[in-house]
Amino acid sequence: MKKILFAAALLTFMMASCNPQQDDESPVANVTSEELSKELQITAKKEGNNNLVVTTSPTRYIYVYDAETNEMVGSGTSVKVQVLPPARTVKYYVQVTGFDRSVAKSEAKSIDVKEFTDLDPMLTTLFGDGKGDFTSYTYTWNTEAADGVWGNGGYMESTGPAWWVVKTADIDQQATDKGLPKDGADGWFSMGLGAGGVKTSRGESGSVTATSTKVKDGWDIGTLTFNGTIPLMGLMVNNGNARQYVYQILKADSKELRLCAPEPGAGDWGTAFFWNFKRK
Numbered sequence: 001m002k003k004i005l006f007a008a009a010l011l012t013f014m015m016a017s018c019n020p021q022q023d024d025e026s027p028v029a030n031v032t033s034e035e036l037s038k039e040l041q042i043t044a045k046k047e048g049n050n051n052l053v054v055t056t057s058p059t060r061y062i063y064v065y066d067a068e069t070n071e072m073v074g075s076g077t078s079v080k081v082q083v084l085p086p087a088r089t090v091k092y093y094v095q096v097t098g099f100d101r102s103v104a105k106s107e108a109k110s111i112d113v114k115e116f117t118d119l120d121p122m123l124t125t126l127f128g129d130g131k132g133d134f135t136s137y138t139y140t141w142n143t144e145a146a147d148g149v150w151g152n153g154g155y156m157e158s159t160g161p162a163w164w165v166v167k168t169a170d171i172d173q174q175a176t177d178k179g180l181p182k183d184g185a186d187g188w189f190s191m192g193l194g195a196g197g198v199k200t201s202r203g204e205s206g207s208v209t210a211t212s213t214k215v216k217d218g219w220d221i222g223t224l225t226f227n228g229t230i231p232l233m234g235l236m237v238n239n240g241n242a243r244q245y246v247y248q249i250l251k252a253d254s255k256e257l258r259l260c261a262p263e264p265g266a267g268d269w270g271t272a273f274f275w276n277f278k279r280k
Contacts, residue, residue: 031060031096036106040094048114050083052090060096067091067108069195069207071227084123084193084209085134087114122210122222125252127193136192139257141185141232142278143168150174150233155262155272156216159250162274175233178241183232188280204229210249220248224259231259231275238263238271247275255279 031039039056054064055078064079065072068091073081083090091108098104127134141149149171151161166174172184182202189200191208198206206228213223224247226234236242250258255278262272 139277
């Protein structure tokens with residue numbers, strides 16, 4: 001009798017533990033794609049504003065995707081999405097995943113965005129035109145930089161190539177050796193906001209975003225993150241020439257763009273690579 005009672009208690013515990021309603025972070029799958037489409041709601045801070053909240057009614061744990069790129073932009077029961085310039089109509093769809101790994105996917109829902117508020121100041125620094133609008137700029141190697149165009153130095157200490165310095169005359173050979181021949185002295189890349197906002201002389205395209213997030217006060221001024229492509233010679237040569245997508249911004253103005261990225265695990269004075277660019 002005791003064994004039966006114990007088994008019954010264990011079964012009750014297991015059923016309670018597997019109940020989706022008991023776990024706020026677990027997605028609930030008891031919905032069809034058609035129902036999910038009707039439940040999807042996208043709410044702007046105010047009409048036309050770029051700060052959006054994606055939810056469903058009734059509330060569900062959802063995964064939110066940009067319908068243009070099919071990239072996931074967030075998950076939860078109330079997902080905040082900040083749309084970056086330019087003004088346009090944006091579309092999002094959501095998915096709900098069941099414990100049996102079944103998926104319900106909504107149709108995409110659109111909303112017009114024409115007003116931009118609460119943007120990180122670094123976006124204006126990099127993409128502002130000085131008149132309140134955002135634009136795209138093209139960068140090349142800064143051949144006038146006294147410390148070369150590319151190389152390494154001390155992470156969180158150096159402000160450009162310091163230990164191994166590649167000058168303009170040598171960048172063609174370096175680019176060829178690293179399998180990026182079009183990243184040499186005549187190489188370029190352009191940066192603008194939005195999907196496909198980054199284009200390169202090697203024929204690749206991608207996107208980029210920037211924040212004022214710093215790693216050390218007085219050294220860097222923000223973070224630049226690429227997606228889908230990299231800037232000129234954006235490689236970690238001591239790490240198998242792995243592509244580098246995240247950079248610390250050391251300087252950004254109407255003339256220069258200085259970037260840095262540490263080798264994996266590097267701390268203060270660890271090895272980091274530096275890129276010196278200029279606006280074309």
